[in-house]
Each structure stands twice: as C-alpha cells, then as structure tokens.
Amino acid sequence: MSSANSVADKPDHDAHSEFGEEWHLAHHFHTPEQQFESGKMGIWLFLGTEILFFSGLFVAYALYRFNHPDLFEFASGYLDTTMGATNTVVLIFSSLTAAWAVRCAQLNQRKGLIIALAITLACAATFMVIKYIEYKHKIHIGLFPGAWSPTEMPDGSAFDPKVAPYNLSIFFGIYFCMTGLHGIHVLIGIGLITWLLIRSFKGEFTDKYFTPVDFVALYWHIVDVIWIFLFPLLYLIQG
Amino acid sequence: MSHDDHGLSHISSLKTLFAVFALLLFFTAVTVGVSRFELGRWDLTIAMTIATVKAVIVSMYFMHLRYEKALNIVIFVSSILFAILFLGISALDATTYQDRIKEYRAVQPLEDN
Amino acid sequence: MNPLFFASDGTYWFAPPGTEFAKEVIWTFNFILWVSIVFFVLIVGLCGYFVVKYRRRDGVDPEPSPHHSTLLEISWSIVPVILCMMMFWSGFKTYMKMTTPPANTYDIQVEAQKWSFGYTYPNGTFSKELHVPKGENIRLILNSKDVLHSFFIPDFGVKMDVVPGRFNTMWFNAPEVNEHIVFCAEYCGSDHSDMISKVVVQDRADFEAWLEEEGNYVDRMSPVEAGAYTYDIYGCSQCHSIDGSKGTGPSFKGVWTWGQSRALEGGDSVTVDENYIRESVLKPKAMIASGYEGVMPSFNGQLNDKKILALIAFLKDVNGVPQ
Amino acid sequence: MATSQQGSSAQTELVDYQSDAGDHYLSASSGTGFKSWAFTLDHKRISLMYLAGLSFALALGGAFALALRTELLSGDGFFGWSNDTYNQMFTLHGAIMTFLFLIPGIPAGLGNFILPLMLGAKDVAFPRINLLSFYLWATGAVFFVATLLIGGLDTGWTFYTPYSIETQTAVMTATAGAFVLGFSSIFTGLNFIVTVHKMRSKGQGWFQMPLFVWSIYATGVIQILATPVLGITLLLLMAERLMQIGIFDPSLGGDPVLFQHFFWFYSHPAVYIMVLPAMGVASELFTTFSRKHIFGYGFIAMSSLAIAFLGFIVWGHHMFTSGQTPIASTVFSFITFSVAIPSAIKVFNWLATLYKGSISLESPMCYALSFMGLFLIGGLTGLFCATTSTDIHLHDTYFIVAHFHYVMVGGTLVAFLGALHYWWPKISGRMYNEFWGKVSAILVFIGFNVTFFPQFVMGSRGMPRRYHHYIEEAYQSFHVASTIGAYILGVALVIVLVNLVGSIKRGRRAPANPWGATTLEWKTQSPPIHHNFHEEPDVPAIYEYENTVYNREIGGFVDRKVVKGA
C-alpha cells in the first residue's frame, strides 16, 4: 500500500497553460495524469460501492434460495427464459459497443464514437422494452407483491394455493427488487449515454479528453456484469 | 502504467473486443443449454461458474482491468471480498437458525399459508 | 409498589441473583469491572501525573525521550489480549449453559403480543403471570403474534427476544420461592414500557394447586365475574376501557348499543350481537370498527368458548343489557 | 507572503506564515454573495456550511434529548406525554444525532477543511462531488425535518422490522432521508480516499502524513464498504412498506432477524466511522500540546486500519439475544474482543506521548484529556457488552445507553469540540476566549459524567432502554441525576457556541500557528487564502517540535527553517 503512487515524485507543473485547454485540467491538479488517475480511482471506488449496494440483494437471494430451494424451483417457472436470454445478449452487445465507443474517443474517431454510443443507447432501450413486457405480464397475472393475487400457475393453469409454496410472494419480492434496481441502473445509464451523445455531437471528446466516455462505459459494464449474474440466478433454475 | 499505453490509458484493439464479445455469447449459450438438463445441485455451481467467467472477462477486457493500476484492481476485488464476507457470515447464522422457523411453521394451521 | 427485584442485599450494581446464571453473570461482570478499574486508574492516574509533572514551564525545554518502542507496543498489546481471552472464556462458559437446556425440562409456551405476555402450561392452562415450580428446570418456548419483543427477567440474568414466525427458547432454574419482575426489553411500539409481567416461583405443591385453580376459573366464578377476570388478565384493559373513555380501541361502555348496527371502516356496517363480539375477538382484522386502526391481536387459541361467553356476559353487564 | 526574520543561528531562518494582506477564503476577493456560497467548490467554505448545519442538527437532537430527559424525571412522565410521544422523542433524538450529526461530524465537517491543508493540496480531489455531498446532507436534513412535521418516527434509530413495516409514522420519509445521508457519506469517503492517494504534496509519503489523515483515510474505507449496505437495507425496508415484498416480514414468511444482520453490517462499522476521526483528532492534540513527537506513529496509523477492517466482522454482537444461533454469537463475541486491542494500542501510545512532554492545558488539550478518560470508560464498558453472558443481561438496558453515549458523546462529541477549538483560529482567523474555553471543557466533562454514569448502574440493575414509564422506587434517583447532568451539558454546549461564534467579532486575530503544531495546515496564514497556500509547501518533518518557536510578539509560533545553501 505504501508504494502506491502519489504525485510526489512527479515534476511540478504548476503553470496550467502548459497543458492548453484541450486537457480540461482543473485548477487543483498539477498534471493531466494526476487528474485522470484521480478520476479513475474515484470511479473504481464508486463501482465498488455499487457492488456492495447490490450485495444486499444477493445475500437475501442466496439465503432464501438455500433455505427454500423448492420455492425457487417452482417460481422460476414463471419467468420466460427466452426473454431473459435475449436481454442478456442485448446487454452484452451494448457492452461491446460501449467499449468500442471508448476506443473511438481515444482515437479521435468522432463518427465512430457517435455510432457506437447510439447503438449502446438503442440496446439499453431494447432491454427496457423487453423488461416492460415481462413486468406487464407478471403484474397481469397478479404476481406483483404489492398487489398480490396470483391467477396462474407457471404452466398457465389456474392458480392453486395448495400446491404453490406458502412464501411464493417472497420470490417475486426478490425478483422485482433485483431486476427493478438493475432496471433503475439501466435507466440512469440511458440518461448518461444520451448526455455523452449530445456532447460528442458537439465534438467535445478527443484523445486528450475522453474521461466521461470512459467512466460511463465502466458504469455500463458493471450494469452488464450484474445482469450476467441475475440472469442465471433468476431465470435458469432447474425445475 | 502498462507498456502498450497511448496517452492516458490503454486502448483495446477491435480484435480483442470482438473476441470477448464472441466468448460472452458462447458462454451465454452454454449456460442456457446446460440449464435444460437435470443436474441437481451442480446446476447452481455450473451456472455461477460460467457467470463468474463472463464477469471476469468483461472486467478484464471491456473494463480494461487487466491494464489497470494494481490499486484499482485491489479496490474492485476487495469490494467483492467484502460482499462475500457479508454473505458468508450472515449465512453462517441464517442457515443454522432455520429449524426454529421450520418448527414454528410445522404447527401453523394451513389457512395461514 | 415494592420493587420486587431491588432489595437491599443486592450489590451496588446488581439486584440479588435469583438463579445460578445470575450469579455467574455477576461474577463475570465483576471480573471485567475490576480489570477495567485497574486499567482506568492506571491510565488516568498516569495521565494526571504526567500532566502535573511535565507541565509546560517557561524557559524549560523538555528532556528528550524516545518516540517509539516496539517492546512496549508488544507488551501493551499482549496483556489486553490475555485479559480479553479470560473475559471471553468466562462469558462463554455461562453462555453455553444458558443456551443448552438440560434434557428434563418443564416447558411453558410464552406468547407475546402488543403489549402483554401470556403463558400456556403443558396442560393447556393459560395465565397472564408466569408461575414456575422452584428448583426445576424451566424451559420457555417463545413466540410473538405481532412484532419483536424480548423476555427479560433481570433477577435471573436471562433475556431472549420473542420473534414472530419462529420459536426461540430460553431456560432457567430458580431455586427459591420468590417473585420477580419481567420486562419487555425489545422495543415494540406504543406501550413497550408498560409491557411488564411477573414470575412467581412456588413450591411444587403450591404451583400445582395454582395451576388447577387457574385453569378452572370460569367454572368457579359467575359468568360476569369470570368475564371481568378475563378482561383483566388477557389484557383487554390495555386498549378498551369500561368507563366510556376512548383508548387504542373503542370503550366497552356506551359506544355501541347492543342489537344495533355498528359502522365499520370501509363503509359497511354490522349488527352488534354475541356473534359480532366472538368474531371481533377471534378475527379482529375481519371487521374494523370505524375510526380505529386494526391493531387488535387475535385471541384465537387463547380464549376458549367458555371464556368468550363469560366475556360476553361481562360486556352485557357493563352496558346494562339484560343477560 | 511569508515574512522572514533573522534567526539566532546563521543557518536557520524564522518564518511566520501570517499575512497582513487581508486576503483569505472568506474575504471579498473570494466572493461574498449568496452564490459564492451556494455554488462554491472551495472545501473550506463547504466545511463551514457543514459546521453550521451540524450545529443545527446537534441542537435539534439535543433539544429532543433534554425534553426526554425532563420527561424521565418521574416514573410516569414529568410532562405526562403519551407513550407515543416519548417513543418519537428517543427515535428522533437517536436518528438525528447519528445520521445527521455524528457520522458527518468530524470527517465532513472538520476534515473537509483540514484534510487538503494537511496534504498541502489546493482542494479535495473532486470539489464538485464534495459540494454534492453537502447538498445530499442538506437534503437528508430536510427529509428528517419533514419526518418531524408529518407524523414523526417511532421505530427507534435501528428501524427493526416488523414494527417499522407496520407503524403508521413517517417511516418512508425518514428512511429516504437516511438513504440520502448514506450517499452523502459515501461520496465524502470516496473523495477523501482519492484525495489522500492522489493529492499529497511533493515528497509527502504515506508515513509523513499526519495521524488525523490516517484516521480519515481509515474512516473513508469504512464509509465506502459499509454504507452501500445501509442503502440497500433502507431501500428494502421501503419496498417492504410499499409493496410487501416480505423478505423481512414474518407475516409473509420473511425473516426479521435477517434485517438485523443487514442493519448491523453497516451500523457496527458505522460506530467506527464515528470514533476513528475522533481518535485522529486526539492524536494531533496530544502531540501538539505536549510538544513531543507522537509516540508510536506507525502503530497508531496501522491500528486505525486494523479497527476499520476488524469492525466489519463483529456486527453480530448486537444480536446476542435476537435468536441468532449460539455458534454465531460465540464467534462474534470472540472477534469483538479483537477490536479492543488496536484501541488499547492507541490509548497507550497517547499516554506515552505525554511522558516527558511539555504539557500545556489549553482548551483543546482539556478536551483531549477528557476524551481520553471518557472514551476509556466507554471502551471498557464495551467489554461488558462483548462478553456473551453479561450482554444477555445488559442488552437493551440503560447500561448499553450509557456505553454508547460514553463512546459517542464522551468520545466523539468531546473530540469534535476539542478539534473545533483547536482549528477554530485557522478556520475563523480569530482566537476564542481561553477562559470560557476551559470552563466549557470542564463543564462538558462534569455534565457528561453526571448524565451518563448513573445510567450504567440503573442499567445493570435492570432498567430497560426505550422505556417511558419506569419503577420509581428502583430507578428514579438515577434518572433525576441523569437529567440534572443533561442540563449542565446543555449549558456547557451553549457556552461553546457563544464563545466560538462571539470570537468572530470580539476575538483577537489569530496567528498562523497559535499552538506550535507542525502539520501543514499551520504553514499558511489564518484563515487561509482561497488556494490554501501561497506556494506549494515543503513537506514538514511532522511532530518535530524543535522546528516551531514561540514568539511573544505575535502570540503564536513561527517556523524554524533551515536555509538552503546558507
């Protein structure tokens, strides 16, 4: 830990003019590297907090699944694997284009950047549309905990409370919380990518200043990674 | 900073990006495919292993973690370790007190369900 | 009221111990207390001494002194480690006894609800104060009907949360005939601080006689008397007055009239009769009287038919309705 | 600019960093309008806004405390409140004090000002996020005040389910407030960690950092790793209330004990968020006012990290009676003791720092000594709680209430006050009245002990906490003493407030370095200029007190600097 970099040994560049406008160097940093690395460290710390934020849901999931395996086997029958898998592919693809966007920014390819961001945005929207269809169906058959009145069994037959596990609503509590929180993250991502898109239309990103693209992409990948876990945990339970 | 360094940070080649994408698609297919077989308790293990592999390649290549400073890797990994700690210790307790809950449920009239 | 558990023969810190557990707890407490006092006196004493001895004086420079010493660091880490292990061990031994009841226990079900405890004995008798035979291993099986509560007998050094949806257990063995107070120690809403009960330790013979009596009170009293007694011990008085004043629940007096219709929350109404009372007691959530919240716990399983009939008689009496 | 005087020896030069130009972060050149505050990115101004807000929170929480103490004068209620009113009082008191005052207290309030200065930096790494943290804090405060207005809160600050799911009070607003405050705290921690890593001045290695910085760093680690879990816990609680997800609700098959795991996974580490910065303050105060190099620098620095990490694996000691399994309780009890060791290391090192020092009892030092004694009692009584068998008896009694007030008020609040006096000349550019400073320190000490010591005794005698009604024969004398103490404490705090605020008008101008301290924040003028330092400071040999010399004329210390090439 003690060897971790500080600006200590770097030459002091107090004169900001040395780095011209295009570096967007804030007054309290000495060099663009210091600024960039601070930002990088900040965003990684933030991603760490995101993981711990979601960890609560994973803990709840794990404990209930371990203690009530039957509940999970039964309930995951309600979920549509095809939709889940489609969404997985959509998100993975958007991750690719997000990474591509960063590359374009780093290489000063403005057009490529705009296209890559636009595709990412489209994928994010697609994801939300599919989620919406799924949610709508769940709510329609009464599987929303707040308005709990199940009408169907997983196979579509009439709901039979004698067969369904007594704490079925907890599975859907967990399902809606996990996918809901993830969905909120996707929505935030949509906002951020739109913002990037506008700025890249204005040509604000260059090989010297691409931090926002880089950081939003990192955020977007974390959203993807979380989904990579949610998908098998919720949809692919052997019944 | 790593050797293949342009300006402020690492730039991935398109080849890498697409190779990673292809791998991710492949693993998605595998995990969906495997889930169709009855594998009992291996089910979860396999699904989680595949998910972990996918997450690792996303973070290594899409997120450039492989080329990151050690410090940032430490940050990321330790947040995962603390999440595991949280899970592990709560599970130690929450899985052992289940019999008290089961005992209780066993004597509840059915209408409570 | 004479504080049951705070007698003059207790130590400064504790009431007289009522069980073996309490004695061990006090022992451990005193052990930690003395370690703490020694460290406190040592540290604060030295602190004061240094402050005086090395106070700043004009023109006098402090003599040089070292500012690190690994030997010192190690020794002042090791000593607390050892002391801590002793504390842990001393607590652990008692704790193990507290959590592993012996094989032959007399089991009593404790049911907590806002804001009272109720006790059911192996023969099905229900009571609102806990009676136990002295010198026997008593195991309490705790369950709550609503929120968290905690069953705390300060004199016995035992405490266990009463958690809805599960059975927690605790046990003790009280060797002497006496009475002790029971507190609810987990915050449980409005009347948490009034959720107080009592443990009565009796000789086996007295205990059995009491149990017999307690079970049959409806038979030995007139219906109205029995109803009044039920009203008392089952805690209806917590929420329902009999003088017309409004509490958490409607007063049993005067608010509604027998045989007439009663407005319910949500617009419906219902006729007040025997059936309505029975329903209200067994399934209170089904019909909520207008202007109130549905916080009344169900007494299903606690009040048998006889007792409900007695209650009805009592209600009629309170309202001057002919039986 | 630094004015230099000819020193006694040819090779050294005496430097006074005070400047007469009158230009500083509060002066007109840095802006004075509303916008110059509302949109400021200057860590020093943000810190001042925090301090104002924190005082408000303390006063509000304190008002509730005094009200509930007065009510407890008699066993059935001095004012005759309803039970519900009482329950709201302690809940709001606890929630406001912890979330709104104590957790942001030293790090966001004072650390914001001091940390960049100690590192010789112009600002924290992310000034905008710093401002955002403040606004999140303010939003949290608004939510809490809204909670007060629209029905209060009666869950206890611990929000235990299922009661918190079913109570009719404003749980949603309160949880939303705590959630927002959590994010404020996360961003502060994140900012400070990056600042420590990336913003140190030339040549300042990790082990040339002041111990206060170490403690803030360790605090940041906890804030980042633990607070997100509070966030998700509160979110799940809101989801429980909004849509009955059932995870924590036994009536739907859920598990209330799990909620306690979630809550304490954050809230135990959080108690170290509260105390670590206080320990950092104490380290600075003891060495400065003894004019002696801190004893065992490395051990103090590392023990902060040790406390931060160990703090994560002991949370179950709040749940010994909850229905947690005996194995878990035993393990948690065992690990809990391990936290006592690094704390002990700190205490002993402070003590050794006093040895052969040159001790002067100025107000901050009075607070520091009082901190030492009170934290010691608080920490040692933590051992009674950590031991399984005794905690079974003591849990949820006033013994616990006394334990945590000794560490939180006797420890953190007292250290906060010490720090406030210590850095006040730097922050405001004025010296407060020393006499009233000492008086307040002594009154806080007395008032505090009178309030909370009796609570240990009534607690071990069985008085449960969160009790509106109690048995007078057994407990009334203790409660009355406690209430009297609370009033003394209240008076003492008002004296602090009046003394400090009054000094802005009446106080003597502060020199750059009134105490002879060696850390970087004293190597610039008081109050500092907008960019903190006129030129990037040399890294000091911290805690080497030969390097500061008292100067009667300026009523403060000047630096003895070796002149290069002389």
Ligand code: HEA
């Ligand atoms: C600033 C906050 C703070 C701090 C620093 C601490 C510090 C400690 N706390 Fe405390 N605690 C709280 C705030 C804090 N606590 C709060 C708010 C609650 C109640 C929450 C609620 O329920 O509302 C609580 C409750 C609480 C409990 C649960 C009690 C219960 O509800 O039943 C326990 C149990 O183990 C505990 C233990 C400890 C221990 C072992 C330490 C240790 O870190 C102390 C270490 C310090 C020392 C030991 C002193 C210095 C050492 C020496 C001088 C050497 C000599 C020492 C030895 C011989 C070992 N605390």
Ligand code: HEA
């Ligand atoms: C930071 C934490 C903190 C602080 C400072 C305090 C301060 C005080 N607390 Fe409290 N307290 C808690 C945290 C804190 N408390 C918590 C977490 C609980 C548990 C709640 C629960 O059970 O859910 C609790 C519970 C609690 C109880 C138990 C209630 C019960 O269980 O029934 C009591 C009873 O005496 C009490 C008393 C006091 C008193 C007298 C003070 C006094 O020290 C207050 C003195 C302060 C003032 C009188 C204000 C004056 C200030 C000014 C005028 C402004 C000055 C400004 C500057 C100097 C900048 N507190």
Ligand code: CUA
């Ligand atoms: Cu029941 Cu408190």
Ligand SMILES: [Cu+2]
């Ligand atoms: Cu704790």
